[in-house]
Amino acid sequence: MRELIKKLQAEARELIKDIKPSGDEGFDKYLDSDSEVKRKVNIAVKIGLNLCNSKKILDISTGCGWFPWVLRRMGHEIIYTDNLNERCTLSIQVRKALELNDCIDFVYKKTHQRERTDNSTIWPYRPLPDLGNFDIIAACSVTPHTFFDKASWHAFIGDALLRLHYKGFLYIAPNVSSGWNELRKVVESYRSTKALQGWKIYDYYHN
Numbered sequence: 496m497r498e499l500i501k502k503l504q505a506e507a508r509e510l511i512k513d514i515k516p517s518g519d520e521g522f523d524k525y526l527d528s529d530s531e532v533k534r535k536v537n538i539a540v541k542i543g544l545n546l547c548n549s550k551k552i553l554d555i556s557t558g559c560g561w562f563p564w565v566l567r568r569m570g571h572e573i574i575y576t577d578n579l580n581e582r583c584t585l586s587i588q589v590r591k592a593l594e595l596n597d598c599i600d601f602v603y604k605k606t607h608q609r610e611r612t613d614n615s616t617i618w619p620y621r622p623l624p625d626l627g628n629f630d631i632i633a634a635c636s637v638t639p640h641t642f643f644d645k646a647s648w649h650a651f652i653g654d655a656l657l658r659l660h661y662k663g664f665l666y667i668a669p670n671v672s673s674g675w676n677e678l679r680k681v682v683e684s685y686r687s688t689k690a691l692q693g694w695k696i697y698d699y700y701h702n
């Protein structure tokens with residue numbers, strides 16, 4: 496893997512060399528192509544994507560697109576989405592430099608109007624569009640403003656279960672611990688009804 500990482504790092508450095516930092520540290524960290532490539536290859540290895548034939552993968556909220564870029568180089572077929580109205584122009588620039596020109600516009604839309612059901616309050620979300628079925632659905636480093644409460648995690652996992660092949664792999668890694676707590680509760684409820692049998696949720700904090 497070390498050789499692959501080195502090779503991809505050199506390639507990535509060259510591809511994004513003309514992109515200027517935006518001045519916002521939160522965004523500019525994605526210009527550190529060496530760490531992004533290493534991190535994404537490591538995720539791929541954890542999921543076993545270095546040891547299998549080509550898989551069909553969906554990456555939700557791809558950001559700069561480092562995960563699809565790495566996975567394509569590893570020979571996988573990948574579709575990726577993000578909110579194309581995202582204020583972060585840096586991610587648009589990086590995706591363009593990485594020749595990722597087919598990002599699908601998809602946002603889990605949280606309206607500011609709550610809808611009441613019998614005994615609970617839910618946020619309505621736009622469902623995942625029909626992009627086919629996948630061996631793996633991933634959401635790497637998603638933040639609480641993206642998927643932050645039980646209703647949104649339910650929407651995310653429910654959507655994914657409809658689109659995953661049998662024994663597919665669901666990889667979700669919230670990048671803050673509060674996101675993980677909400678997610679854990681939802682995963683447990685799916686597991687208790689056996690709806691998640693054959694699928695796995697990746698626990699970023701305990702693996």
Ligand SMILES: C[S@@+](CC[C@H](N)C(=O)[O-])C[C@H]1O[C@@H](n2cnc3c(N)ncnc32)[C@H](O)[C@@H]1O
Pocket residue numbers: 555556557558559560561577578581586601602603604605634635636637638640641642670
């Ligand atoms: C921290 S970045 C992670 C990017 C990428 N997955 C990675 O690992 O490098 C979070 C991403 O979530 C996207 N996002 C934010 N709110 C969203 C929403 N409501 N629905 C879908 N994506 C959203 C942003 O555009 C951003 O690209």
